[in-house]
Amino acid sequence: MTIKKKPARPTSYVALDETSRALMDSSMESAFVMDVSGYVLAANKAAASLFDLKSNDTLQQYNIYDLLPQDAADSRRAKIAEAIRDVRAVRFEEEIDGRSLVHSIVPVANPWGEVARLAVHTLDLTKLRRTDEDLRREQQRQIFFMESLPGIVYHLYPDNTIRYANRYFRRYFGSPRDKTCREALNCSDLSCEACPPMESMKTDRALEWDWTDAQGRTFHLQCSPMTDSAGERMIMVLGIDITARQKAEDALKQARDKLEERVRQRTEELEQANLKLTNKSVRLVNAMKKADEATRAKSSFLANMSHEIRTPLNAVLGMAELAMSVTDPDRKNHYLGRIMDAGNSLLAIINDILDFSKIEAHKLALEAIDFDIRRTMEATLDLYMLPAGKKGLDLTFSVDDDVPQVLMGDPSRLGQILINLVSNAIKFTETGGVDVRVSLVEGPEDVVPEAPVKLLFSVSDTGVGIAEDKQKDVFESFLQADDSITRKHGGTGLGLTICTLLVELMGGEIGLESEEGKGSTFRFSARLKVGDADKVEAEMVRFASRNIPDMPRLKVLLADDNALNRELATTLLTEQGHEVLDVTNGVKALDALKERHFDMVLMDVQMPVMDGISATRAIRDPNSGVLDPDIPIIALTAHALKGDRERFLEAGMNDYISKPITMRGFYDTIARAAAGAPPAPSTGASAKPAQTGGSTLFDRQSALDMLGGREALLRRMDEIFIRDVPEDLKQLTESLETHDWDTARRLAHSIKGAARTVGALRTGAIAEQLEYLCKQKDVSTAGKELKILECETEYALKYVTKELGDKPETP
Structure with a gap:
């Protein structure tokens, strides 16, 4: 501040005691006392400095209005x-000559309430605000620097979230908002705990590593632990795209390999390079061995997978051949039942193959179901009566009398073990037979439900046997890629690998006794529990009954974007006296539930605009506005794989009905939900309906059976199939051309369900494969699969049209 003039001496003064004077002088900020006219009566050195007075001059006796600019003085x-x-007291801020000042004016009144003096304290915030401004500028420079870097930069926090990512990152991977690190980077690593950034955060040290993303780009990443502006620990990751460099290195390596090959050829003429040539030859031999082992492992896997699928498929074809050749209804039904069992076994094997990583990681869970051990053995071995008979072999089984009739365990997995062992025994046996025996190893004195038992299963054959030096490799052949048995006899590696794992899960052990040329005996133990015979009997009675369960008249909201499914569900409901309102997506379902009261919701999982899971979560929200957030919700879905049931229930659904819809399951599920009963327990693969492989074109009888034998209803499904599927296929083609994967996946899902409802099984299987490819965003393979689907759909449309024209309309 600039002093304008030397003021006259004030007419009054103030005397301060020593304490007050010391307090004023000790203040680092400006403080002075003035009278009501503006004259300073007492002041500290900081006040004199604030008004730019000389060091030997004092502010006392000056008038502050004379020291201020006119605007500031006013x-x-x-x-x-x-x-x-x-x-x-009055407090205010002002800007004077580029300074940011905060003033506090406190009036000092006498006992009569008159103000004679005022104490003024001034805080100079100029440096502090300049520091804040510099800090903001520095932060902006850092952000600008990170945004302009030709590489990815992101900040990773302990909760696996990315809270900042620069422009280069967002251009390649999109915005990381509301995503975990794994989701934002589309990372395929199995464990986040072993991720280098997490290791860097734990050890508080910098790390470097190379990482390749899902598109094949390779980045050299550096991660450094640090603390953000809020004091929270995080990891800053900087990455440079080294894909081009790696390609150049690969090209250089190829050129180097060619040069080494030329040198190797020349070394035959150069005796002085013989040692170098030898070393290179050894490396080449090792590389060739590794390549051969990799090729052999691939061939072994394909052969073994084919073996596992062919086993139940042969039973299906054989029993179907027998069913077609007989006219006796009882025998035909018996064969058809065995076809159903074999189909379920085939489905279980396919599920294991598709999810083999889960099996290898020992994450497969066994079911706990009450089952009749003798009936299970009979049903399992009936599948192989025909193949054994064709080879002239005797196939027998026996269960010791002391083995409890009903056990608790996983009958489908137990059957899977026996299927593999019996199939192999028949394959390797040319004369004689195969015998299966079940005996009790450990058990309670009194047979009571849930009492632990240990059983021993043995499968003996009179086949070629296995050499002693190969017996150990039989169980490890898949892991070692040793296909010597496969080359000679047809291969059992994958089947025995799965058997070994399943036996371990059952708390048992598997072993082999064999003598070459005299046959083999595979034995395995299993720890189970005694089951409840009443539950097994009640379950048999329930499935034998065809009666529709009693339930009250319901108001049902049906949400499904597929017209065929809506027509079918509406027909089944209205015929039982229920009132139905159908909508095509989750948003419309929410609107309907806000306006009207319903007793139940049937919710398709995959729908446009809003899917069923999102709609269910919105309905369960107490603030959603629906009239009844606790209304029973049943999922309608073609997803029936492991984990889907738990995912639907976790989203808030009460139960689910798998597509294609069957009358019995449809009515049972609705009755169960209407009564407030919990959902039926998952029973694994054996409880699912049999699904036919891609080699079967049509199964109209199964389609009719699912509709309770009602031909008129099947005709209506045919009409909707012919009407809607061509348009769905057209939209599917357009979606694939524009890479609209979500829409394409939903349309493939819709075609799959519609095709299976009318019995077009192979069309449904191909649509399911295309749905999976859309989920994986596999452009080239999806395009090829679409061509196959177009041909199959055209053939299915012709077939259904002919079926519709050949059969007279049934009232």
Whole structure:
């Protein structure tokens, strides 16, 4: 501040005691006392410095209005007048000559309430605000620097979230908002705990590593632990795209390999390079061995997978051949039942193959179901009566009398073990037979439900046997890629690998006794529990009954984007006297539930605009506005794989009905939900309906059976199939051309369900495969699969049209 003039001496003064003077002088900020006219009566050195007085000059006896610019003097005079008038402290900010000042004016009144003096304290925030501004500029420079870097930069926090990512990152991977690190980077690593950034955060040290993303780009990443502006620990990751460099290195390596090959050829003529040539030859031999082992492992896997699928498929074809050749209804039904069992076994094997990583990681869970051990053995071995008979072999089984009739365990997995062992025994046996025996190893004195038992299963054959030096490799052949048995006899590696795992899960052991040329005996133990015979009997009675369960008249909201499914579900409901309102997506379902009261919701999982899971979560929200957030919700879905049931229930659904819809399961599920009963327990693969492989074109009888034998209803499904599927296929083609994967996946899902409802099984299987490819965003393979689907759909449409024209309309 600039001093305008030397003021006259004030007419009054103030005397401060030593304590007050010391307090004023000790203040680092400006402080002075003035009278009501503006004359300074007492001041500290900081006040004199604030007004730019000389070091040997004092502010005392100056008039502050003379020391201020005119605008500031007028503003200060008004604030002082306000403090005198209201006899209260006044605080305000002002900018003077580029300084940011905060003033506090406190009036000092006498006992009569008159203000004679004022104490003024001034805080200079200029440096502090400049520091804040510099800090903001520095942060902006850092952000600009990170945004302009030709590489990815992101900040990773302990909760696996990315809270900042630069422009280069967002251009390649999109915005990381509301995503975990795994989701944002589309990472395929199995464990986040072993991720280098997490290791860097734990050890508080910098790390470097190379990482390849899902598109094949390779980045050299550096991660450094640090603390953000809020004091929270995080990891800053910087990455440079080294894909081009790696390609150049690969090209250089190829050129180097070619040069080494030329040198190797020349070394035959150069005796002085013989040692170098030898070393390179050894490396080449090792590389060739590794390549051969990799090729052999691939061939072994394909052969073994084919073996596992062919086993139940042969039973299906054989039993179907027998069913077609007989006219006796009882025998035909018996064969058809065995076809159903074999189909379920085939489905279980396919599920194991598709999810083999889960099996290898020992994450497969066994079911706990009450089952009749003798009936299970009979049903399992009936599948192989025909193949054994064709080879002239005797196939027998026996269960010791002391083995409990009903056990608790996983009958489908137990059957899977026996299927593999019996199939192999028949394959390797040319004369004689195969015998299966079940005996009790450990058991309670009193047979009571849930009492632990240990059983021993043995499968003996009179086949070629296995050499002693190969017996150990039989169980490890898949892991070692040793296909010597496969080359000679047809291969059992994958089947025995799965058997070994399943036996371990059952708390048992598997072993082999064999003598070459005299046959083999495979034995395995299993720890189970005694089952409840009443539950097994009740289950048999329930499935034998065809009666529709009793339930009250319901108001049902049906949400499904597929017209065929809506027509079928509506027909089944209205015929039982229920009132139905159908909508095509989750948003419309929410609107309907806000306006009307319903007793139940049937919710398709995959729908446009809003899917069924999102709609269910919205309905369960108490703030959603629906009239009844606790209304029973049943999922309608073609997803029936492991884990889907738990995912639907976790989203808030009460139960689910798998597509294609069957009358019995449809009515049972609705009755169960209407009564407030919990969902039926998952029973694994054996409880699922049999699904036919891609080699079967049509199964109209199964389609009719699912509709309770009602031909008129099947005709209506045919009409909707012919009407809607061509348009769905057209939209599917357009979606694939524009890479709209979500829409394409939903349309493939819709075609799959519609095709299976009318019995077009192979069309449904191909649509399911295309749905999976859309999920994986596999452009080239999806395009090829679409061509196959177009041909199959055209053939299915012709077939259904002919079926519709050949059969007279049934009332």
